[in-house]
Amino acid sequence: MHLTGKFCNTEGVDTPAVKGADGLLGEVERAEAALRAAADRAGAGSFEAVIEADQKIEPRDVMPEDYRKGLIRQIAQHAHSEIIGMQPEGNWITRAPSLRRKAILLAKVQDEAGHGLYLYAAAETLGVTREELTEALLSGRQKYSSIFNYPTLTWADMGAIGWLVDGAAIVNQVPLCRCSYGPYARAMIRICKEESFHQRQGYQSLYVLANGSPEQRRMAQDAVNRWWYPSLAMFGPPDSESTHSAQSMAWKIKRFSNDELRQRFVDMCVPQADILGLTLPDPDLKWNEQRGHYDFTPPDFDELMRVVKGDGPCNRQRMAHRRRAHDEGAWVREAAAAYAAKGKTA
Numbered sequence: 001m002h003l004t005g006k007f008c009n010t011e012g013v014d015t016p017a018v019k020g021a022d023g024l025l026g027e028v029e030r031a032e033a034a035l036r037a038a039a040d041r042a043g044a045g046s047f048e049a050v051i052e053a054d055q056k057i058e059p060r061d062v063m064p065e066d067y068r069k070g071l072i073r074q075i076a077q078h079a080h081s082e083i084i085g086m087q088p089e090g091n092w093i094t095r096a097p098s099l100r101r102k103a104i105l106l107a108k109v110q111d112e113a114g115h116g117l118y119l120y121a122a123a124e125t126l127g128v129t130r131e132e133l134t135e136a137l138l139s140g141r142q143k144y145s146s147i148f149n150y151p152t153l154t155w156a157d158m159g160a161i162g163w164l165v166d167g168a169a170i171v172n173q174v175p176l177c178r179c180s181y182g183p184y185a186r187a188m189i190r191i192c193k194e195e196s197f198h199q200r201q202g203y204q205s206l207y208v209l210a211n212g213s214p215e216q217r218r219m220a221q222d223a224v225n226r227w228w229y230p231s232l233a234m235f236g237p238p239d240s241e242s243t244h245s246a247q248s249m250a251w252k253i254k255r256f257s258n259d260e261l262r263q264r265f266v267d268m269c270v271p272q273a274d275i276l277g278l279t280l281p282d283p284d285l286k287w288n289e290q291r292g293h294y295d296f297t298p299p300d301f302d303e304l305m306r307v308v309k310g311d312g313p314c315n316r317q318r319m320a321h322r323r324r325a326h327d328e329g330a331w332v333r334e335a336a337a338a339y340a341a342k343g344k345t346a
């Protein structure tokens, strides 16, 4: 068990602080220092030399077309995930059990919007427009994370999403702070710091429920049971079936494979679940002394592919909502464009 201290919440329940996603913040800070150092060493030469020297590729640098396209694909998918990811939690803002919980949830959902905007801005540095990216999402040409196609059935889902979904997002995204493309790496530093707060508030919320009435405890366990495997699936297909990993790792976009990160996440969650007093829904989860890792049952990858292709429990609802919001926001975009044009002529 990795207890690193305690913090007290205003609901009178002490939540033990655990080493976990927020423990990864040290890694974010090291990536931030490396970014500053890389900025001081200008002009490393060719694309290959920059990658080899672990420096950053910047928007005006020469880069292979496949590197540019691959980054647009990943950053756009990431941005769309943040934007669509506002829906499952937005569902609970009006029903949060207290003003404090409502304020926290509102702040969190607003953070996701902000993350989407940094990421769209990072993608734009690669020569695509925001309109093109939006159109690609709305037409279904670009994807978003599978996880946001699952329903949020009870208030405990807010805790389970914070703990597991944001926890998985951090494990996946902290290494992206060292991504070879400068604008993406810089966006990820801030995003990871904010995601760490998201994970922490989810864990705390779940801890309160797990230590509450029998009914609250049941609700917390049920939420963990439903979100565990979809969270494991967030890391993508197994390495043997991952189409982009090898090239992405050679270009230092990805630093670890899907399976490596999935394992890191499982190893992080097991002691955290112990502290919550909740179980993870995997009877085969056990410590493997030889490997120095937990053995676990992988998620259903056929289900992942079905969800990715549009056939998950909430895909249609999420896209219909996004299209409606886009249509209803047309007048805002037009007004903002007219205002900007007026500013130019004034």
Ligand code: 3HC
Binding pocket: 073, 074, 077, 078, 079, 081, 082, 085, 112, 143, 144, 145, 146, 147, 165, 166, 169, 172, 173, 233, 234, 235, 236, 237, 241, 242, 243, 244, 245, 248, 254, 258, 308
């Ligand atoms: N959901 C949707 N699509 C997925 C997926 C998932 N969980 N996992 C993989 N895929 C897709 C890939 O995009 C790829 O499809 P494409 O060729 O049409 O683009 C295909 O499945 C094969 O997968 P690969 O392993 O080859 O793909 P990658 O090398 O790109 O790895 C990834 C997938 C690990 C998700 C990687 O793209 C990545 O790290 N992306 C950045 C992080 C990100 O987008 N996270 C999404 C969640 S954001 C979030 O959680 C917000 C937070 O607030 C909670």
